[in-house]
Amino acid sequence: MIKIGIVGYGNLGRGVECAIRQNPDMELCAVFTRRSPDSLNILTPDVPVVHMDEILSWQGKLDVLILCGGSATDLPQQTPTLAKHFNVIDSFDTHAKIPQHFAAVDAAAQAGGHLAFISVGWDPGLFSLNRLYAAAILPQGKDYTFWGRGVSQGHSDAVRRIPGVADCRQYTIPVPEALDRVRSGENPTLTTREKHTRYCYVVAEEGADKAAIEQAIVTMPNYFADYDTTVEFITAEEMARDHSGLPHGGSVIRSGVTGWNGESKQTIEYKLTLDSNPQFTASVLVACARAVSRMYSRGETGCRSIFDAAPADLSILTREQLLAQLL
Amino acid sequence: MIKIGIVGYGNLGRGVECAIRQNPDMELCAVFTRRSPDSLNILTPDVPVVHMDEILSWQGKLDVLILCGGSATDLPQQTPTLAKHFNVIDSFDTHAKIPQHFAAVDAAAQAGGHLAFISVGWDPGLFSLNRLYAAAILPQGKDYTFWGRGVSQGHSDAVRRIPGVADCRQYTIPVPEALDRVRSGENPTLTTREKHTRYCYVVAEEGADKAAIEQAIVTMPNYFADYDTTVEFITAEEMARDHSGLPHGGSVIRSGVTGWNGESKQTIEYKLTLDSNPQFTASVLVACARAVSRMYSRGETGCRSIFDAAPADLSILTREQLLAQLL
Numbered sequence: 279m280i281k282i283g284i285v286g287y288g289n290l291g292r293g294v295e296c297a298i299r300q301n302p303d304m305e306l307c308a309v310f311t312r313r314s315p316d317s318l319n320i321l322t323p324d325v326p327v328v329h330m331d332e333i334l335s336w337q338g339k340l341d342v343l344i345l346c347g348g349s350a351t352d353l354p355q356q357t358p359t360l361a362k363h364f365n366v367i368d369s370f371d372t373h374a375k376i377p378q379h380f381a382a383v384d385a386a387a388q389a390g391g392h393l394a395f396i397s398v399g400w401d402p403g404l405f406s407l408n409r410l411y412a413a414a415i416l417p418q419g420k421d422y423t424f425w426g427r428g429v430s431q432g433h434s435d436a437v438r439r440i441p442g443v444a445d446c447r448q449y450t451i452p453v454p455e456a457l458d459r460v461r462s463g464e465n466p467t468l469t470t471r472e473k474h475t476r477y478c479y480v481v482a483e484e485g486a487d488k489a490a491i492e493q494a495i496v497t498m499p500n501y502f503a504d505y506d507t508t509v510e511f512i513t514a515e516e517m518a519r520d521h522s523g524l525p526h527g528g529s530v531i532r533s534g535v536t537g538w539n540g541e542s543k544q545t546i547e548y549k550l551t552l553d554s555n556p557q558f559t560a561s562v563l564v565a566c567a568r569a570v571s572r573m574y575s576r577g578e579t580g581c582r583s584i585f586d587a588a589p590a591d592l593s594i595l596t597r598e599q600l601l602a603q604l605l
Numbered sequence: 606m607i608k609i610g611i612v613g614y615g616n617l618g619r620g621v622e623c624a625i626r627q628n629p630d631m632e633l634c635a636v637f638t639r640r641s642p643d644s645l646n647i648l649t650p651d652v653p654v655v656h657m658d659e660i661l662s663w664q665g666k667l668d669v670l671i672l673c674g675g676s677a678t679d680l681p682q683q684t685p686t687l688a689k690h691f692n693v694i695d696s697f698d699t700h701a702k703i704p705q706h707f708a709a710v711d712a713a714a715q716a717g718g719h720l721a722f723i724s725v726g727w728d729p730g731l732f733s734l735n736r737l738y739a740a741a742i743l744p745q746g747k748d749y750t751f752w753g754r755g756v757s758q759g760h761s762d763a764v765r766r767i768p769g770v771a772d773c774r775q776y777t778i779p780v781p782e783a784l785d786r787v788r789s790g791e792n793p794t795l796t797t798r799e800k801h802t803r804y805c806y807v808v809a810e811e812g813a814d815k816a817a818i819e820q821a822i823v824t825m826p827n828y829f830a831d832y833d834t835t836v837e838f839i840t841a842e843e844m845a846r847d848h849s850g851l852p853h854g855g856s857v858i859r860s861g862v863t864g865w866n867g868e869s870k871q872t873i874e875y876k877l878t879l880d881s882n883p884q885f886t887a888s889v890l891v892a893c894a895r896a897v898s899r900m901y902s903r904g905e906t907g908c909r910s911i912f913d914a915a916p917a918d919l920s921i922l923t924r925e926q927l928l929a930q931l932l
Contacts, residue, residue, distance in 0.1 A: 296865045300744040321865050377928050397932055404738070404873075406932045407916055411731070413931070414892040414919040415885075417627040463878070536888055538623045538648050542850075542880035544888070546731075549876065551790070553869035558742075561863055561871070565741040585917040585927055589734055592741040593912075600912055601704050604740070605724055605733045 279305045280571045282564075283340040283364075285330070285356065287311050287318055289524065290369065291346035293560025295321055301564060303594055307340055337363050341574075342567040345369075346560075358382045361581075362390035365574050367567050369399040369559055376402065384581035393574040394581045398566045399559040400550055401425070405530045407584055408548035412532035416544055419534020422460045424473065426450035428526025428555065436501045437478055440494045442486030445514065447521040449477045452528070463533045463543035469504075476507040479521055481514050526555035565592045606632045607898045609891075610667045610691075612657070612683065614638050614645055616851070617696065618673035620887025622648055628891060630921055634667055664690050668901075669894040672696075673887075685709045688908075689717035692901050694894050696726040696886055703729065711908035720901040721908045725893045726886040727877055728752070732857045734911055735875035739859035743871055746861020749787045751800065753777035755853025755882065763828045764805055767821045769813030772841065774848040776804045779855070790860045790870035796831075803834040806848055808841050853882035892919045 282298055284291050287309055298306045299322070308326050311318055315327040328336070343360055345368040347353050353370045360366050361383050370379050376397055387394040397403065401423070409421055430450045437446035456473050459466045478495055482488055492509040496502055512520075527550040536542045552558045566584060569591035573582070590600060609625055611618045614636055625633045626649070635653050638645055642654040655663070670687055672695040674680050680697045687693050688710050697706050703724055714721040724730065728750070736748055757777045764773035783800050786793045805822055809815055819836040823829055839847075854877040863869045879885045893911060896918035900909070917927060 293863065296863060299865070300863075373932070376932050377925070380928055402932045404742075407738075408875075409931045410916050410920055410927065411734075411892075414895075414921070415731075415888045417921070461878070536620065536623060536627075536881060536884040538626070542884050544880060544885050545878040547874075547876040547878075548735075549874040551788070551872040551874075553871060554863060557863040557869050558871050561742045565738075568741070583928065583932055585920075585924075585932065586915050588913050588915050589737050590912040593737055594741070594744070597912075598704070600737065601707055601910065604736045605700070605703050605729045605910055605912065 279303060280568060281305055281307045281339065281341045282567060283308045283310060283333075283336060283343045284346060285310045285333070285343055285360070286346035286352065287313075287320065287327075288346065289556035290560055292321070293554070293557040294344050294346060294563055296557060297561045297564040298322075300561075301568075301594065303568070304564065308336060310343075333360070334363060340364060341571045342367060344563050344567055354379060354382070357394065357396060358386040361387040361392055361394040363392070365393045365570050367395040367398055367563055367570055369403070369563060370397045371399060371402055373402060380581050380583070388580045391579050393570055393578050395566055395570050395587075396581060396583060398563050398584055400552075400562060401528070403559075403562050403584055404550070405528070405548070408530045408546075409532070410585060412530070412534075412546045412548075416532055416534030416536070416546065418536075418540060419532050419544075420465050422468075422473075422531045422533070423528065424452035424457060424460075424531070425528040426452050426474065426526065428528070428552070429521075429524050431524070433476065433478075433501055436498065437480060437495055440491055442483050442491050443480055444483045445481040445517055447479045447517065449479075451475045451477060457529070460531050460533060461545065461547065463545050465533050471505055474505060476502060476505045478507065478509045479512050479517060480509055481517050482511055523553065524555045525553055526558075527551045568592055568594070606630060607895060608632055608634045608666065608668045609894060610635045610637060610663060610670045611673060612637045612660070612670055612687070613673035613679065614640075614647065614654075615673065616883035617887055619648070620881070620884040621671050621673060621890055623884060624888045624891040625649075627888075628895075628921065630895070631891065635663060637670075660687070661690060667691060668898045669694060671890050671894055681706060681709070684721065684723060685713040688714040688719055688721040690719070692720045692897050694722040694725055694890055694897055696730070696890060697724045698726060698729055700729060707908050707910070715907045718906050720897055720905050722893055722897050722914075723908060723910060725890050725911055727879075727889060728855070730886075730889050730911055731877070732855070732875070735857045735873075736859070737912060739857070739861075739873045739875075743859055743861030743863070743873065745863075745867060746859050746871075747792050749795075749858045749860070750855065751779035751784060751787075751858070752855040753779050753801065753853065755855070755879070756848075756851050758851070760803065760805075760828055763825065764807065764822055767818055769810050769818050770807055771810045772808040772844055774806045774844065776806075778802045778804060784856070787858050787860060788872065788874065790872050792860050798832055801832060803829060803832045805834065805836045806839050806844060807836055808844050809838055850880060851882045852880055853885075854878045895919055895921070
């Protein structure tokens, strides 16, 4: 059995707990939290909830720690700190800072003789993996990534910071015509505005100036100004009834050419349709935790990404089963 | 530079030659053939065409031999024989015989101290890879593979053996309603007939009994009897004009559930749309040849599949480039 600890128990941590239950070779041994352990009700019976201050007393008792904190402030500190003492895996998703995070985690994991995986999920993660495979197979081609239809938590948070906004759920939506053109192998050059639209469901505070809120949203630099954005005001009841889930998904498409003169079009698409973004990310983390455990037991230390794991190491099946059933 | 030799120069071998040209870290060093070398016109200038009888004189001069023979009779002999003397890679695609082929190649490669990859292409190959990743991530789920719209060479050949048939091109076509049901996450149970239809373009010999040909096709056991099959007679000119390509493709879809009570549906789809089946298979072989070369240089020997190669080993990019550009 692979012994797992979860650090942080929000949507992602709970998703990891659920995913472990689906994998018979894994066992949840402890959940670590910065909150008061008594205040936390986890789903798995008889598993201890432990305060983060005591985590070092668990050294040697866990195969992999799955870190479920946020990328803005938690993981840049937590992953290197914990990689000195445990094998760890995180879902760090600030693309621009990945090289720097990798270097910090690598140094810590090397120093402690442990193995760490960073940026595991679907983007970064499975989408990255598909960009790599597709580019290796079709060197003469072009990549497209479309996100959605799904809830962007960063954009929802940005709207919630506008004065007068009580709540917001922001959906990112790929433009169907852009998707069709890319899928046809046309290799179009697309602007930001041509690829995605944004749709905001907003609950306004009583007496708030809705026109001012809408204006503040659609002109917000980086987040909305470069997109066609629609703002719809709804009630708190409608928000709770229709928008409590965190669906997401998207497509990575590479369209390229083969043949002596590039005469054949070839298109590879990888598409996710997810009812629950955090639960799916959690499921990817758990499969990769298996790889961490196996690679560490073969003597590997330092930092890795999903690019470094042989696919077979993610699977519960033996090599014989893989050859006979899946190849 | 990775030095490549091609064994066999049909559609697949020529596709490999074209793919090598797209990869600046690779060099085609020789094409080996059982035909008279003088009779072969290859595309790359100044590359020798060598008779198979002389292949052993090339030991030590090539990093990887890419074997482009057929799975029925060529590869079961060739791959183990050549794996004693070279690093090799093949596209062996008789699914039921993969474990047996793997064992034979593994023994030969171990004995010779070489590394071999078998069953590399898109199915087996990329489709297998996606079945593995998707099943590891969504253990509670169901797999579906749809092939087409594309030309099945095995089915086309079977029709050509019917008396009175001068030529045939058989297209395998997924049933749109079945694809829609699977994509929606419904997890239906589908019969063979519900998943695919078959469409045969047939050129009849002069004076042939077309009704008898049609009857022979639609009732043919294994190949057509379990499918809804349409037969359309066309002229040799129409065949040459409209059906000279070898397009193919398909989708691997896994639909599963996550959450404590399986409350969230999650769907993963991997889809290929290929103008040229052999050229695409060739492109996968060439990317994996890079992995063979790298893994061998790290001391690995024996037989492997695409399941055993870390994705990074397929890419021309360095680890730093992968982290900064693709993760």
